[in-house]
Amino acid sequence: MGGSRRFLDSASQPTCWGNKVLSVDFFKGAVHMKCELCKKNEATVHLKQASDSKVKEVHLCEECAAKKGFNVQSPLALTDFLFGLEIQQQTEPDGIDEACPNCHMRRSDFRKTSRLGCVQCYETFSDELTPLLAEMQKGSQHVGKVPKSEKIPGEIASLRRKLDEAVASQNFEEAARLRDAIRGMKEKNVS
Amino acid sequence: MLVDDLVKSPGSWLSMARDTGIVISSRARLARNVRDTAFPAWSSKDELVRLCNNLRGAFERISTLANPLFFDMGALGPVDKDVLRERHLISNELVEKQAGSGLIVAEDERIAIMINEEDHLRLQSMSSGMNLRAVWKKIDAVDSELEGYVNYAFSPRFGYLTACPSNVGTGLRVSVMMHLPGLRLMNEIEPAIRGLNRMGIEVRGILGEGTEASGNMFQISNRTTLGETEDAIIDQLIQLAKEIVEHEQNARARLMEQKMVYVLDHVERAFAVLSHAHVLSSGEAVELLSGLRLGIELDIVENVTVGRINEIMLLTQPGHLQKIAKKVLDPEERDEVRAQIVKQKLKGISIKG
Numbered sequence: 001m002g003g004s005r006r007f008l009d010s011a012s013q014p015t016c017w018g019n020k021v022l023s024v025d026f027f028k029g030a031v032h033m034k035c036e037l038c039k040k041n042e043a044t045v046h047l048k049q050a051s052d053s054k055v056k057e058v059h060l061c062e063e064c065a066a067k068k069g070f071n072v073q074s075p076l077a078l079t080d081f082l083f084g085l086e087i088q089q090q091t092e093p094d095g096i097d098e099a100c101p102n103c104h105m106r107r108s109d110f111r112k113t114s115r116l117g118c119v120q121c122y123e124t125f126s127d128e129l130t131p132l133l134a135e136m137q138k139g140s141q142h143v144g145k146v147p148k149s150e151k152i153p154g155e156i157a158s159l160r161r162k163l164d165e166a167v168a169s170q171n172f173e174e175a176a177r178l179r180d181a182i183r184g185m186k187e188k189n190v191s
Numbered sequence: 192m193l194v195d196d197l198v199k200s201p202g203s204w205l206s207m208a209r210d211t212g213i214v215i216s217s218r219a220r221l222a223r224n225v226r227d228t229a230f231p232a233w234s235s236k237d238e239l240v241r242l243c244n245n246l247r248g249a250f251e252r253i254s255t256l257a258n259p260l261f262f263d264m265g266a267l268g269p270v271d272k273d274v275l276r277e278r279h280l281i282s283n284e285l286v287e288k289q290a291g292s293g294l295i296v297a298e299d300e301r302i303a304i305m306i307n308e309e310d311h312l313r314l315q316s317m318s319s320g321m322n323l324r325a326v327w328k329k330i331d332a333v334d335s336e337l338e339g340y341v342n343y344a345f346s347p348r349f350g351y352l353t354a355c356p357s358n359v360g361t362g363l364r365v366s367v368m369m370h371l372p373g374l375r376l377m378n379e380i381e382p383a384i385r386g387l388n389r390m391g392i393e394v395r396g397i398l399g400e401g402t403e404a405s406g407n408m409f410q411i412s413n414r415t416t417l418g419e420t421e422d423a424i425i426d427q428l429i430q431l432a433k434e435i436v437e438h439e440q441n442a443r444a445r446l447m448e449q450k451m452v453y454v455l456d457h458v459e460r461a462f463a464v465l466s467h468a469h470v471l472s473s474g475e476a477v478e479l480l481s482g483l484r485l486g487i488e489l490d491i492v493e494n495v496t497v498g499r500i501n502e503i504m505l506l507t508q509p510g511h512l513q514k515i516a517k518k519v520l521d522p523e524e525r526d527e528v529r530a531q532i533v534k535q536k537l538k539g540i541s542i543k544g
Contacts, residue, residue, distance in 0.1 A: 103229045114353045117229055119344040136357060137359075137360065137415045139417060141418065142346075142361070143418065144363070144419065146347075149338070153287075153347060
């Protein structure tokens with residue numbers, strides 16, 4: 001019976017894992033501190049989030065937690081709630097609220113709703129997205145399905161990455177081979 | 192085909208063919224957007240209407256979708272929308288939308304495509320029982336064909352681009368709906384959920400986004416969508432679902448060994464109330480039907496199938512109830528009609544002697 005129960009091991013298991021897996025624990029404790037958001041009420045909702053890089057704690061009062069969409073009766077959708085909080089709590093960079101040139105969504109809009117406005121936003125706000133994605137996803141590089149029309153640009157991008165690596169490690173023969181391969185792909189793409 | 196016609200059949204994917212009891216259903220969902228329009232929350236009404244019409248046209252030309260039916264969210268009343276939501280064809284979010292958002296249903300409700308919900312497209316495939324690879328294959332085929340008609344928003348770095356970064360990359364969310372009364376009655380459900388959370392798996396209640404797990408029904412799904420292939424995501428969920436099924440079976444076995452009287456009481460009370468009540472609230476019905484379902488699977492109750500329980504669970508939800516009664520009902524009237532339907536559908540059921 002013991003062997004198959006691995007993921008039911010108790011909370012004494014370390015909550016940090018080798019890969020970027022998030023662990024979220026919700027506990028109502030006897031820790032006496034003020035709510036991080038309103039700074040007035042006693043914090044009764046304590047969330048602990050562990051990923052492979054750090055452990056983060058968030059302490060809120062029931063009111064603020066509820067306002068942020070957290071249902072204290074149902075701790076099932078914790079990860080989404082924390083993801084939303086994560087985005088909203090990033091510190092303001094030097095007061096410049098830049099906007100996407102295509103759809104005019106501002107950084108502050110993104111923080112408020114946790115949603116982007118258009119495809120261009122991924123580029124506009126990439127500095128903010130990169131660390132966010134690294135934390136909340138399993139990686140920050142897509143390795144799954146690629147639409148047929150994107151297959152060649154995707155392969156070119158992948159070969160370019162390898163070319164950069166080859167140059168950096170001074171493997172110039174490999175770099176030349178990759179450069180030729182990229183040229184071949186580009187010609188294929190045009191036809 | 193109106194929503195009324197849908198109500199007449201309990202959705203063939205609910206049929207008993209692959210229903211093991213513990214895993215009720217499997218679902219694969221892909222989030223996709225097109226390049227030249229802002230994401231739905233940031234688009235104008237006109238843009239959304241235009242896009243919805245274009246997408247509708249594209250779906251009518253696709254061969255992998257047999258007989259697609261289109262529903263315009265602007266043309267449906269609240270009861271109709273509830274019916275669609277109860278059949279897991281639309282989300283709470285799409286219920287709130289009006290013209291410019293729509294739903295395409297195909298293959299006896301096994302395929303449902305939401306247009307202009309959080310993303311331009313949410314492609315969904317469902318099946319009864321544990322059938323994740325098949326639902327993925329189906330929706331993958333629809334997606335691949337749609338590629339030829341639509342300019343998908345995609346970046347080699349971030350993958351398929353979505354309104355919310357939590358869906359970016361593969362845009363894939365696979366989930367299974369499970370019935371876990373054993374773990375619940377043995378008080379082992381909380382550690383199981385925490386264990387799953389640690390593995391990057393999300394657990395939600397029966398009604399979708401972040402609600403109470405009523406009736407011991409849990410939906411488990413992958414949390415991450417970027418940095419892994421679709422096959423890796425699916426393999427992991429299948430593996431974990433299998434483990435939970437084992438744990439549930441294990442818990443039920445221990446329940447029967449150690450708490451037999453308690454289990455009999457739980458099941459037979461459910462049987463008694465469902466067979467005789469004149470008034471049933473939806474919350475109460477869901478809990479009791481869970482007890483009865485357990486009773487079927489533990490061979491305590493006879494002359495009723497799990498498929499019949501699935502049917503009752505669907506028909507006793509508020510939208511379906513009102514469709515059957517053919518009028519709008521207030522909560523008290525719904526509770527009466529619900530009790531009537533339950534009694535009627537459970538005729539002949541008995542405790543095994």
